[in-house]
Amino acid sequence: MRKRTLFSVAVLAGLAICSRAGAYDATAPSYATVSQDRLDKPEPQNWLMPRGTYNGWGYSPLDQINAKNVKRLIPVWSLSTGVTDAHQAAPIVNNGIMFVSTPQNRIIAVDARTGDTIWRYERHLPPDMQQLHPTNRGVALYGDKVYMATMDACVVALTATTGKVAWQHCVAKWRDGYYMTLAPLAADGKILVGVSGGELGIRGFIDALDAETGKEDWKFYTVAGPGEPGGDTWKGDSWKTGGVPIWMQGNYDPATRTVYFGTGNGGPWMPDTRPGDNLFATSAIALDVETGKLKGYHQYHWNDAWDWDEVSAPLLIDVNRNGRAVHELVHAGRDGYLWQLQRDPSGKIGFISGQPFVHQDVFKSIDPKTGRPTYDEAKVPGTNKKALFCPSLWGGKDWPMEAYSPKTKLLYVPANDNLCAEIAGEKLGPREPGSLYVGVPIDDIFSSLRPRPGVDTSKPMKIGQLQAWDLSTGKKVWSHDFLDSAMWAPILATAGDLVFSGGTNDRMFRAFDASNGKLEWETRLNSGVEGTPSTFMVNGVQYIAVLSGYGVDAERQNNGLKKMLAPRLDHQVVPNDGTIHVFALMGPKTETASR
Amino acid sequence: MDEERCAGCCAGRPGDGVNRRTLLLGAGIAALAGSAAHADDGDDPNAVAPPKADDLLIQATGGDAGKPIGVDAFTTPNTLIQAWAKDPKTGVVRNLSRLNRILLVKIDPAGMDDATRARSVNGVVAYSDFCVHAGCWIETYHAQENVIICHCHSSLYDPRHGAEVTGGPAKGPLAALSLKLVDGHFVAAAPFVGHLGIIT
Structure with a gap:
């Protein structure tokens, strides 16, 4: 199929903006410009980026809602997004104005107190485009603009007060299989994005765009090319279709001006199609924010065979080790290992430890100095070679982000245990731009789920887990198990000694005691909750916000579970409709504030 | 859609009527734009x-x-x-x-x-x-x-x-x-x- 020009993409791009400019309530909050200083140290009442802060903690110092009073948490307002599918974004809040992005690349600006819509932006995506992952993981704020990465591989910048398009820039051609689901990272005058399309034969990259103009400042290819550092880890032309997508926003260290990203797996899936380590696949990478130059990396596992994208960026945490604060990067991997790495001021990344946090039967050992695993070859699928391995394709933890509380000093992990997968590769034909280029029949992929050998599936089965880890000791402190359901949602931790999350197939949104994992509060929403929870304060009232809206891989895996556990889940229906939910404590203060 | 046109359709509650009209207009824009894009690209319309x-x-x-x-x-x-x-x-x-x-x-x-x-x-x-x-x-x-x-x-x-x-x-x-x-x-x-x- 012929490729279209970027021009056609730009013309097709959404122009339908509906703004309430002129009609908006005069008492509504005014917009506060988002400076670099504010991003470096966000005010506790605001939630300016998907994880709240650059270190990726997903932690808020707000404590009005706490373990003692959370049972009084009630819905304050909700708003249908008008869209179905996986709503995975965090509600971003700046000075009482909330920005929510949804599947189909829509943005809704809302008065965070009342749920009144301020404006909506609706992007018109190319009508014949494939959306393998119809989701969007959030917006970025910088200056007076709101930024979204789109399914047709563009970045659109909107004026925050009106929703009018300020600029847009397409970073690749969607007809070639490129698309974007991540939240942009705004840092030092740049908007950083990365591309998806690892199942479509792309060559992944990260782009930094000028926040004011959209002009490209630099590009870093996540698949090292010939002559580049790491280029010798790809053979022949395999680098041209090597995948290594960037699914998630990066984290940032302003002190060293270093951005950290997690990278996806190599493509096609079967490792014999791309022999070598395949740098910088399934890695944590450190880039200079100014130049895009690679400062350091750590590859969690080499020559991936299991679709174990290591998509979420590592968290920047100082861990107390024998009285000394060690600057670490922490990542609960899709490969089922909890990785603790050393973050050097130069950007170099060292290995500290790796240990399984769910059942993992692929790694035979880990090199104590480098962290490089050795594999059980019987667990490595290949072209015409079937293998059963654990965890499953969706891993011990997929994209949903961990959280860290500096108060409890615990890392909270949305994990999935006791699931495995069985796949074999098939001979690949020539790549057709924009078509699947996986090397495993799609029918086989979505029927690959298996229980861990020896697990009795005739009884309710432990799968999803919310785990809490002490990083200083490397010990699991507590775990909350979910039966017959995986766990597919990021975690929010707060100074109120709470952790919030959804992610299960019963549509629950829950709050746990951060210290011991006791379930303190739960409510059942209209749809499955994959959204990234956030919290904010307006007029002295703390709110908790989260999106419901079920789909993509949570739904795919749940379909596999339904087959695997049949007929136990036959009756189960998880609707897909998207809604913004906002909660606060019951009481006169909340009633006054939301009027 | 420019803001003036939109401001009209947003009168009253910022709700469903607005979005329906926005969508209809937007769909028209997209369809027209799609045709134009093909011509500009030099694609064979057939x-x-x-x-x-x-x-x-x-x-x-x-x-x-x-x-x-x-x-x-x-x-x-x-x-x-x-x-x-x-x-x-x-x-x-x-x-x-x-x-x-x-x-x-x-x-x-x-x-x-x-x-x-x-x-x-x-x-x-x-x-x-x-x-x-x-x-x-x-x-x-x-x-x-x-x-x-x-x-x-x-x-x-x-x-x-x-x-x-x-x-x-x-x-x-x-x-x-x-x-x-x-x-x-x-x-x-x-x-x-x-x-x-x-x-x-």
Whole structure:
């Protein structure tokens, strides 16, 4: 199929903006410009980026809602997004104005107190485009603009007060299989994005765009090319279709001006199609924010065979080790290992430890100095070679982000245990731009789920887990198990000694005691909750916000579970409709504030 | 849409009426823009245009890609053939829009509803291969369960009844294509009927 020009993409791009400019309530909050200083140290009442802060903690110092009073948490307002599918974004809040992005690349600006819509932006995506992952993981704020990465591989910048398009820039051609689901990272005058399309034969990259103009400042290819550092880890032309997508926003260290990203797996899936380590696949990478130059990396596992994208960026945490604060990067991997790495001021990344946090039967050992695993070859699928391995394709933890509380000093992990997968590769034909280029029949992929050998599936089965880890000791402190359901949602931790999350197939949104994992509060929403929870304060009232809206891989895996556990889940229906939910404590203060 | 026009449609509550009108206008913009984009790109409009009556159906994938599809192509009960339409006059293959891809499956005519039977020939029915949920191409047919499956997000369609949705997130049936046989090969008897593209 012929490729279209970027021009056609730009013309097709959404122009339908509906703004309430002129009609908006005069008492509504005014917009506060988002400076670099504010991003470096966000005010506790605001939630300016998907994880709240650059270190990726997903932690808020707000404590009005706490373990003692959370049972009084009630819905304050909700708003249908008008869209179905996986709503995975965090509600971003700046000075009482909330920005929510949804599947189909829509943005809704809302008065965070009342749920009144301020404006909506609706992007018109190319009508014949494939959306393998119809989701969007959030917006970025910088200056007076709101930024979204789109399914047709563009970045659109909107004026925050009106929703009018300020600029847009397409970073690749969607007809070639490129698309974007991540939240942009705004840092030092740049908007950083990365591309998806690892199942479509792309060559992944990260782009930094000028926040004011959209002009490209630099590009870093996540698949090292010939002559580049790491280029010798790809053979022949395999680098041209090597995948290594960037699914998630990066984290940032302003002190060293270093951005950290997690990278996806190599493509096609079967490792014999791309022999070598395949740098910088399934890695944590450190880039200079100014130049895009690679400062350091750590590859969690080499020559991936299991679709174990290591998509979420590592968290920047100082861990107390024998009285000394060690600057670490922490990542609960899709490969089922909890990785603790050393973050050097130069950007170099060292290995500290790796240990399984769910059942993992692929790694035979880990090199104590480098962290490089050795594999059980019987667990490595290949072209015409079937293998059963654990965890499953969706891993011990997929994209949903961990959280860290500096108060409890615990890392909270949305994990999935006791699931495995069985796949074999098939001979690949020539790549057709924009078509699947996986090397495993799609029918086989979505029927690959298996229980861990020896697990009795005739009884309710432990799968999803919310785990809490002490990083200083490397010990699991507590775990909350979910039966017959995986766990597919990021975690929010707060100074109120709470952790919030959804992610299960019963549509629950829950709050746990951060210290011991006791379930303190739960409510059942209209749809499955994959959204990234956030919290904010307006007029002295703390709110908790989260999106419901079920789909993509949570739904795919749940379909596999339904087959695997049949007929136990036959009756189960998880609707897909998207809604913004906002909660606060019951009481006169909340009633006054939301009027 | 400029802000002034939008400000009018936003009068009153910022709710549903606004969005319906916005969507309608936006859809118009998108359609016009789409036409313009093809011309600017220099694409052959015949290759972008949807299948027309008398188009020859040819294999879209695999070792037989480009070959006409005959009645003997359905080698197993579960065979699902992905096809493009080829303009018999110009020889242009209409493969420059992903919306144009067609799927063919063979089913027992006894189970078909009347409308489906009227569009079929020799038990073979044809539908859009573009899943209305998220635009993935559909690759799987399970004859025993009478279901066409889009594994991308598990939308299920019943080929006996106009590809109506029987499961998963899709919100409407696949567009249907009437077939006829010419010289032993499948040919479109009419353009698609039904909605082509994603239904949000």
